[in-house]
Amino acid sequence: MYDLFALSAANSGPLEERLEQVLSQLEPHEQAALRSFAKAVQERGRISLNMRLVPLNGFLTSGSRWTVYEFAAQEAAVSGRPADEIVREKLGPYYGKRIAFDRCFEGGETFHYGNLNMGGLGCSKYGRFCVVLRGDFPHDAAGAAYVPGDSLQRYVSGEGTPVVDHARLADEVAPHSHRGCLACLKHSTDVCHLAEDAWAGCLCSEDTFVEAIFMERPRREDVESVRVASAHYEQLADLAFDDYARDLPEAERAIVGHFGMILGCLREDNIRVEVL
Amino acid sequence: MLTIVAAALSDGWAFVSDGGGIRLVRPPYTLSSTASAPETAVQKAVAQYGFEAGGQSFGTWNELISFLRDRMVQAYRELGLPVPRQGVGGEVVRHLPLRLLNKYLDRIQSDLLPRGEFDAAEAVLADVLRNQAVRESAAALGRALDLMLEARESRVRRLQRREELAQELTTERVAAAFPLTVERYSAASIEELSESIAKGGHILAPA
Numbered sequence: 282m283y284d285l286f287a288l289s290a291a292n293s294g295p296l297e298e299r300l301e302q303v304l305s306q307l308e309p310h311e312q313a314a315l316r317s318f319a320k321a322v323q324e325r326g327r328i329s330l331n332m333r334l335v336p337l338n339g340f341l342t343s344g345s346r347w348t349v350y351e352f353a354a355q356e357a358a359v360s361g362r363p364a365d366e367i368v369r370e371k372l373g374p375y376y377g378k379r380i381a382f383d384r385c386f387e388g389g390e391t392f393h394y395g396n397l398n399m400g401g402l403g404c405s406k407y408g409r410f411c412v413v414l415r416g417d418f419p420h421d422a423a424g425a426a427y428v429p430g431d432s433l434q435r436y437v438s439g440e441g442t443p444v445v446d447h448a449r450l451a452d453e454v455a456p457h458s459h460r461g462c463l464a465c466l467k468h469s470t471d472v473c474h475l476a477e478d479a480w481a482g483c484l485c486s487e488d489t490f491v492e493a494i495f496m497e498r499p500r501r502e503d504v505e506s507v508r509v510a511s512a513h514y515e516q517l518a519d520l521a522f523d524d525y526a527r528d529l530p531e532a533e534r535a536i537v538g539h540f541g542m543i544l545g546c547l548r549e550d551n552i553r554v555e556v557l
Numbered sequence: 558m559l560t561i562v563a564a565a566l567s568d569g570w571a572f573v574s575d576g577g578g579i580r581l582v583r584p585p586y587t588l589s590s591t592a593s594a595p596e597t598a599v600q601k602a603v604a605q606y607g608f609e610a611g612g613q614s615f616g617t618w619n620e621l622i623s624f625l626r627d628r629m630v631q632a633y634r635e636l637g638l639p640v641p642r643q644g645v646g647g648e649v650v651r652h653l654p655l656r657l658l659n660k661y662l663d664r665i666q667s668d669l670l671p672r673g674e675f676d677a678a679e680a681v682l683a684d685v686l687r688n689q690a691v692r693e694s695a696a697a698l699g700r701a702l703d704l705m706l707e708a709r710e711s712r713v714r715r716l717q718r719r720e721e722l723a724q725e726l727t728t729e730r731v732a733a734a735f736p737l738t739v740e741r742y743s744a745a746s747i748e749e750l751s752e753s754i755a756k757g758g759h760i761l762a763p764a
Contacts, residue, residue, distance in 0.1 A: 373610020
């Protein structure tokens with residue numbers, strides 16, 4: 282069993298060396314752009330979590346976010362079924378890979394996952410609301426690590442008995458202090474050719490992201506803002522309007538109900554809603 | 558055959574295999590709200606984003622979407638929340654920004670009032686007027702109040718016009734306007750039918 286965060290801390294030197302090597306092969310203006318990008322990620326980068334209406338409502342109402350293992354434990358307490366059986370049922374064919382990764386690391390079953398984000402809607406195909414955590418999250422920076430993409434896809438292979446490629450992970454993982462460095466290494470060939478206002482989309486979008494893995498459970502008070510696409514926000518507002526004029530089906534009423542509760546919680550907690 | 562490979566049923570979201578590929582299906586279930594998705598996205602959705610592995614199969618998209626809608630409502634009930642009744646939108650309206658509230662006011666003016674939907678218009682306006690952003694904007698507040706007055710006045714005008722029409726609709730006038738109808742059905746039966754409609758509020762008699 283490995284300590285993911287110790288691996289990430291041990292990799293800070295090698296990551297710096299690799300970045301210097303990459304920089305040395307670039308033109309001065311490209312070097313400057315890449316260094317600015319690293320600084321921007323380090324200063325403006327936040328951990329973001331994409332959520333759908335129900336998980337977001339649950340998160341804001343309960344105040345914290347649960348892992349699949351915690352949900353299973355709660356369900357097991359009520360139903361009397363073994364928690365592992367519930368996790369297996371929820372994860373289906375992906376159970377093996379998830380378990381292999383999580384059990385490869387100390388405290389792996391308490392890991393939380395997010396994306397490194399400095400603007401934009403994150404990976405909205407998993408949830409249209411992009412919850413952005415405050416810059417001081419996680420409060421203990423030693424409990425956060427970053428990898429250049431989807432950890433399961435990148436480091437776990439094999440179907441029957443999945444194997445974790447911890448050597449590759451140890452080579453790529455960055456500590457919180459070096460997330461800018463990692464983002465630079467990942468985007469060393471494209472950032473130099475992009476305008477600064479395109480950097481956020483380059484760092485985190487539907488198809489590309491730096492994954493954040495962290496120990497601290499995100500809480501409502503850690504939320505800096507919630508971003509949502511203008512089109513989706515208007516769609517929900519239109520649905521709420523339609524509720525006055527026509528008999529909305531129950532499913533649509535449920536959507537409007539969740540949306541109203543979310544807006545109420547965000548207002549109550551003074552959490553900024555960014556409509557993009 | 559359409560098969561749900563992973564779903565977040567409480568939100569009505571599902572990754573669906575149609576044999577040729579995987580599509581993400583989610584409310585409002587329009588073509589523009591769906592997207593193709595690779596297998597890796599399904600893995601990530603299940604492993605990190607609370608989706609659950611699926612397996613249910615359906616013959617048509619309608620059946621599948623109907624299932625997702627039903628499960629969304631069921632999940633709402635399972636959360637211990639009462640199924641929302643009409644008026645649930647009020648909580649949304651109270652928190653919307655001014656830009657969208659102005660859009661609401663436009664829709665009241667262009668859709669609800671011309672269609673004579675005064676109850677709906679007044680209900681929206683009552684919630685709009687509770688919104689802090691509207692209270693802080695003299696322009697929006699003034700416009701909302703104007704529309705409220707317009708809704709009330711239009712309602713009164715409509716009722717007055719109905720009363721006028723009812724008074725104008727004497728047996729003699731009907732006979733003059735529709736002589737053949739009166740000849741066939743008699744003025745008395747037409748009068749009786751008019752009274753029944755006025756009392757019942759509808760044209761079709763209850764079965």
